Amino acid sequence: xxxxxxxxxxxxxxxxxxxSCVELVKYHLANIEARNTxxxxxxxxxxxxxxxxxQNIDEKIRTGKAGKLAGLVVGLxxxxxxxxxxxxxxxxxxxxxxxxxxxxxxxxLLSEDAIIIGRQNCDEFAMGSTNENSAFGVTxxxxxxxxxxxxxxxxxxxxxxxxxxxxxxxxxxGGSVRQPAxxxxxxxxxPTYGRxxxxxxxxxxxxxxxxxxxxxxxxxxxxxxxxxxxxxxFDSTSAHVPVPAYTQALNLNEKVRVAYLRESLExxxxxxxxxxxxxxxxxxxxxxxxxxxxxxxxxxxxxxxTYYILTTAEASSNLSRYDGVRYGYRSEQANDxxxxxxxxxxxGFGKEVQRxxxxxxxxxxxxxxxxxxxxxxxxxRLIKEATDQVFEKFDFWxxxxxxxxxxxxGNFSADPLQMFLADIFTVQANVVGIPGLSIPCGMDEKGLxxxxxxxxxxxxxEKLLAFGKYLTNLINKNKYKFF
Numbered sequence: 001x002x003x004x005x006x007x008x009x010x011x012x013x014x015x016x017x018x019x020s021c022v023e024l025v026k027y028h029l030a031n032i033e034a035r036n037t038x039x040x041x042x043x044x045x046x047x048x049x050x051x052x053x054x055q056n057i058d059e060k061i062r063t064g065k066a067g068k069l070a071g072l073v074v075g076l077x078x079x080x081x082x083x084x085x086x087x088x089x090x091x092x093x094x095x096x097x098x099x100x101x102x103x104x105x106x107x108x109l110l111s112e113d114a115i116i117i118g119r120q121n122c123d124e125f126a127m128g129s130t131n132e133n134s135a136f137g138v139t140x141x142x143x144x145x146x147x148x149x150x151x152x153x154x155x156x157x158x159x160x161x162x163x164x165x166x167x168x169x170x171x172x173x174g175g176s177v178r179q180p181a182x183x184x185x186x187x188x189x190x191p192t193y194g195r196x197x198x199x200x201x202x203x204x205x206x207x208x209x210x211x212x213x214x215x216x217x218x219x220x221x222x223x224x225x226x227x228x229x230x231x232x233x234f235d236s237t238s239a240h241v242p243v244p245a246y247t248q249a250l251n252l253n254e255k256v257r258v259a260y261l262r263e264s265l266e267x268x269x270x271x272x273x274x275x276x277x278x279x280x281x282x283x284x285x286x287x288x289x290x291x292x293x294x295x296x297x298x299x300x301x302x303x304x305x306t307y308y309i310l311t312t313a314e315a316s317s318n319l320s321r322y323d324g325v326r327y328g329y330r331s332e333q334a335n336d337x338x339x340x341x342x343x344x345x346x347x348g349f350g351k352e353v354q355r356x357x358x359x360x361x362x363x364x365x366x367x368x369x370x371x372x373x374x375x376x377x378x379x380x381r382l383i384k385e386a387t388d389q390v391f392e393k394f395d396f397w398x399x400x401x402x403x404x405x406x407x408x409x410g411n412f413s414a415d416p417l418q419m420f421l422a423d424i425f426t427v428q429a430n431v432v433g434i435p436g437l438s439i440p441c442g443m444d445e446k447g448l449x450x451x452x453x454x455x456x457x458x459x460x461x462e463k464l465l466a467f468g469k470y471l472t473n474l475i476n477k478n479k480y481k482f483f
Contacts, residue, residue, distance in 0.1 A: 001027040003163050006217045007072050010166070014061055014071050021054035021061070021071040021115065028073050028117055032164045039140045041155045041164060043078055044086050044119040057113045067112035068227060072220075074109060075120045075165040077156045080211065081200035082106050082116060089202045090134040091124045093348030094328040103200020104235065105169060105211050105228040112227050117165050123152035124350045125319065126171050126204045129179060129422040130412070131155060133352040138409055141184060143448055147406040150180030150422075153212070157184040160214045167224055168214040173204050174307055175401075175426025177212030178438035182401035182451020185440045187468070189213045189221050190426075192459050193433035194239035196225075197232035203318040205311035206237075208430040218439075218469040222246035225461060244462045252470040255290050259394040262294040264425075271404045273444040278400065281441065281452060284474045292398075295390060299383050306383065307427040309363050309376040315353075316360030322348065384432040391457040396467055399425050401438040401451035425453060435461050437468045441475050 001023065004010045013019045029047055036042050050073070060066040076082055078090050081099040088094040106116070123133040131139040131154030139155040141147040142162040149158045153170030157180035160168050170177045172190035181188025189212055196211045203209060211228070215221040226246045232238040264270060264278050285292050324330040324344030331343035349357070363372035390397060402422055412422075429436040435458075438451045454471070456464035 004166065006219045007069070007166060007223060008219060010071055021057045022051060024071055024073060025050045025054045025115060025117065028163070028165055031162060032118070035142070035162055036164070038145060039142060039158055039162060040137050041120055041139055041158050041162070042075070042118040043088075043090070043121050043136055046085070046116060046118050050115050050117050053115050057115070060113065067114075068223070069109060070113040072114045072167060072224075073117050073165045074114050075118055075156060075159045075168040076106065076116060077122050077153050077168065077170040078119050079122060079126055079171050079202040079204075080106060080169055081202070082119070086119060087202070088135075089125045090122045090136055091349065091353070092135045092329055093322045093324075093344070097328050101200065103211070104197035104232045106200065108228045109169075109224070120159055120168060121155035122170075123154070123176075124353050125202065125315070126152040126173055126176055126209075127315070127352050127356055128152045129175070130409075131180070132409065133350055135350060140409070141406050141448075143185065143406070144446070146408055147448065148183065148409055148411075150183035150402070150406065152176040153214070154180045154183075156214050157181050157186055157188065160184070160186045160216060166216065167220055170212050170214060171201055171204075172210045172212040172430065173208045173311060174430050175423045177214065178401050178426050178429075178436055178451070178453055179422065181214055181438040182440075182453070183406040183449060185443075185449030185451070187215050187218060187221055187440070188438040189225065189461070189465075190429055190436045191225065191229065191461055192239070192435045193430075194237050195229050195241075195435070195459065195461065197230075197235040197238045199232055199234035199238075203314075205314035206318060207314065208307075208311055210430070218250065218465055218472060219247065222250060222465050225465075239459070241459050246462055246465055249462050250466050250469050252466045256395040256467065257291045257293075257393065258285055258396045258398055259293060259295045259390055260398040261300075262296055263300070264399050265294070269403055270400060271444065274400050274403070274405070274450055277441050277450050277452065278398070280478075281398065281471065281475070284478055285471075288474070293394075297386065297390070299379075299386050302379050303383060303428050303431055304424055306376045306379045307423070307431055308359070309372050310380065312356045312360035313364050313373050314360070316357045316364060319349075319353070319357055324348070380431055383428070387428065387432045387434065388457075395456070395463065397455040399453050399455070401425060401453040405444045405446070405448040405450055429455055434458055435464050437464050439468050439472055439475075
């Protein structure tokens with residue numbers, strides 16, 4: 001079976017009888033079987049269930065009653081709830097936990113006849129940039145298994161990269177969709193905060209978390225967003241903003257104003273091939289008559305510390321519910337309530353999660369609350385205002401998705417600060433709540449994918465996706481090398 005690049009191609013062949021949903025599921029299951037042991041992508045595979053669902057959808061197609069996503073094979077990051085299926089956030093502390101309900105995003109996919117094929121590995125509680133912090137082991141990049149896939153949604157990106165599913169749902173708290181999308185050479189969208197309901201998403205940092213989408217094409221991401229976006233009574237932070245027909249608005253018919261970060265072309269800390277790729281895009285756009293200008297962002301050095309102060313504070317609060325009393329892992333060494341809490345959390349949480357809980361507890365402590373947490377909230381407001389000012393003058397903001405391509409596994413295991421710096425270009429979108437899109441744009445000299453990130457104002461996904469498709473077409477038309 002061919003590797004379909006878009007769902008529209010799949011749907012056309014389904015309608016013509018050239019392929020069936022059962023054949024599609026078997027194809028993806030075969031790909032999972034061939035590479036899952038090596039890459040460590042899926043933690044649970046719902047083979048029988050997916051095949052039964054596919055049979056049912058094939059019948060719906062024959063009778064003309066199939067939904068908008070009939071036959072779309074989807075994988076779920078292990079932080080998104082799917083009723084009566086395992087859910088662990090890739091953590092030992094949730095051993096044996098079975099989801100009691102489905103996330104709103106999952107319910108909306110299923111209602112349009114998408115097929116959930118399995119549960120995907122991730123950094124524990126979505127905390128990490130490499131997919132090395134999982135209780136289930138490291139996920140590997142399909143482009144080079146000695147390299148990381150990015151994180152925390154690394155396995156969700158690899159699943160699309162290795163054609164184990166057509167689309168994946170991940171989560172993005174500080175770049176956890178866009179950075180792995182860049183490392184794996186696929187498309188990744190982080191929507192505006194509140195655009196997709198967070199109901200059923202295991203919380204890391206509640207004012208930053210977003211469900212995001214991985215796909216092989218802009219068209220597939222637009223279609224899935226169209227289905228799962230919108231207000232939700234179960235999530236008070238979901239936005240009551242109308243959902244456009246994203247799939248009907250993918251053509252860019254105007255000249256646009258694009259900003260790019262001056263450092264992305266000048267800083268030697270950014271890999272040379274990435275800087276060259278950025279320069280190529282700028283030249284392409286200028287040649288087409290678009291306005292492209294460099295900008296300086298004076299608060300750039302404060303974005304990362306603001307992000308880590310606030311997200312660790314929220315994590316220390318959100319993760320206090322995992323105590324071994326009601327569900328999940330419980331230490332067998334406990335002899336009273338206090339030791340139950342201490343031993344369960346010490347044994348159940350990995351080192352990175354423990355580190356962030358301790359940092360968050362520190363910044364929320366009485367002696368340091370104003371010095372760190374309160375000040376970080378004020379800086380967050382300043383960063384938002386400065387970002388809004390950029391978008392008063394420009395339609396889009398172009399920058400790398402990461403300062404390097406995928407690095408070798410274990411590269412930063414002894415230096416977590418270096419791992420944190422891998423998020424430097426992605427966290428801003430989460431700090432201020434705007435949408436961001438990562439698109440593939442070639443390979444470096446080692447054959448590792450390069451990703452470019454586009455940011456847009458709040459709730460402008462419609463224009464962001466159209467510009468992303470336009471830029472992709474421009475890239476494909478102008479083949480290039482970076483070395």
